[in-house]
Amino acid sequence: MEEGQKTNSEQMSSIEIRRRRIREKEKKWRYKIAILSGKGGVGKSTISVNLSVALARRGYRVGLFDADVHGPDVAKMMGIQDPEISTEKMGDHTELVPHETDFGEKTAPIKVLTLGFFVEEDQPIIWRGPVIMKAIWQFLADVKWGELDFFIVDLPPGTGDKVLTVAKSIDLDAALVVTTPQEVSLLDCGKAVSLMRKLGVPYVAVIENMSYLICPHCGGRIYIFGKGGGKKLAEREGVDFLGEIPFDLRVREAGDKGIPIILLEESEVAKALMKLANWLEKKMKEKRPISAAK
Numbered sequence: 001m002e003e004g005q006k007t008n009s010e011q012m013s014s015i016e017i018r019r020r021r022i023r024e025k026e027k028k029w030r031y032k033i034a035i036l037s038g039k040g041g042v043g044k045s046t047i048s049v050n051l052s053v054a055l056a057r058r059g060y061r062v063g064l065f066d067a068d069v070h071g072p073d074v075a076k077m078m079g080i081q082d083p084e085i086s087t088e089k090m091g092d093h094t095e096l097v098p099h100e101t102d103f104g105e106k107t108a109p110i111k112v113l114t115l116g117f118f119v120e121e122d123q124p125i126i127w128r129g130p131v132i133m134k135a136i137w138q139f140l141a142d143v144k145w146g147e148l149d150f151f152i153v154d155l156p157p158g159t160g161d162k163v164l165t166v167a168k169s170i171d172l173d174a175a176l177v178v179t180t181p182q183e184v185s186l187l188d189c190g191k192a193v194s195l196m197r198k199l200g201v202p203y204v205a206v207i208e209n210m211s212y213l214i215c216p217h218c219g220g221r222i223y224i225f226g227k228g229g230g231k232k233l234a235e236r237e238g239v240d241f242l243g244e245i246p247f248d249l250r251v252r253e254a255g256d257k258g259i260p261i262i263l264l265e266e267s268e269v270a271k272a273l274m275k276l277a278n279w280l281e282k283k284m285k286e287k288r289p290i291s292a293a294k
């Protein structure tokens with residue numbers, strides 16, 4: 001029977017079964033981190049990918065779930081062209097086994113799952129809301145994520161249903177809200193912060209991306225869109241401000257090449273991303289201690 005033909009109670013029970021399965025699975029994920037934003041195109045995926053790589057480089061077991069169905073760029077940014085996704089029978093249901101990547105042994109294997117694996121790069125995703133929701137449920141409940149130190153979720157932009165579904169399905173330890181310095185992004189970022197706090201996420205913080213350009217001549221900082229917006233917003237909301245990440249053309253080039261910038265060079269932007277990873281690691285370990293595998 002097609003999903004559309006299922007009765008309401010059948011659909012409810014399949015959601016309930018998945019919900020329970022997620023509860024079981026998340027016990028094996030030590031720190032669950034959501035990356036979100038008010039708007040698209042602010043660098044959520046870039047930050048999710050680079051954070052995952054920074055943590056995996058230290059030997060942590062990282063799972064990266066790209067839940068942004070409208071811009072599933074994570075596969076490309078991670079350089080995954082031919083994902084190896086298999087399935088495994090688990091009792092009464094079948095689970096997907098995520099693709100693993102280690103950048104030629106530069107990091108511990110990172111488990112990656114993105115809708116981008118299932119759609120052609122140049123095809124628009126025209127799935128309707130309920131189908132997208134079902135895909136998100138499945139990616140959380142019917143995937144063999146296994147034991148993880150960090151489960152990182154790259155959420156869709158905004159504060160809509162899809163974000164709520166994920167945030168309510170797993171007990172997040174932290175929500176990092178990414179903004180750019182423009183007013184419009186800051187405004188929406190404030191809403192995302194409020195939502196996460198309302199949902200009881202214990203650690204919420206703001207990251208400002210593309211904050212300034214580095215002058216190629218004098219090395220000075222050029223704040224094209226104004227300075228200090230992200231910091232002010234974080235202060236107003238009473239959450240941590242995790243710093244400014246500069247705009248650097250090499251970030252996009254690295255993303256397009258499929259080699260995350262922090263693996264490439266010691267640039268200012270790579271340092272800012274690394275600092276972010278350090279801070280997150282420290283904050284989470286304060287909560288529940290853990291030692292890295294390496």
Ligand SMILES: Nc1ncnc2c1ncn2[C@@H]1O[C@H](COP(=O)(O)OP(=O)(O)O)[C@@H](O)[C@H]1O
Binds near residue numbers: 045047245252
């Ligand atoms: N700090 C940065 N400097 C330069 N380009 C960036 C930076 N952060 C992100 N980008 C680029 O901006 C675009 C949008 O970033 P992305 O991470 O896909 O945003 P989102 O996931 O929020 O939609 C990408 O092409 C990415 O490479």
Ligand SMILES: [Mg+2]
Binds near residue numbers: 044073
């Ligand atoms: Mg994205």
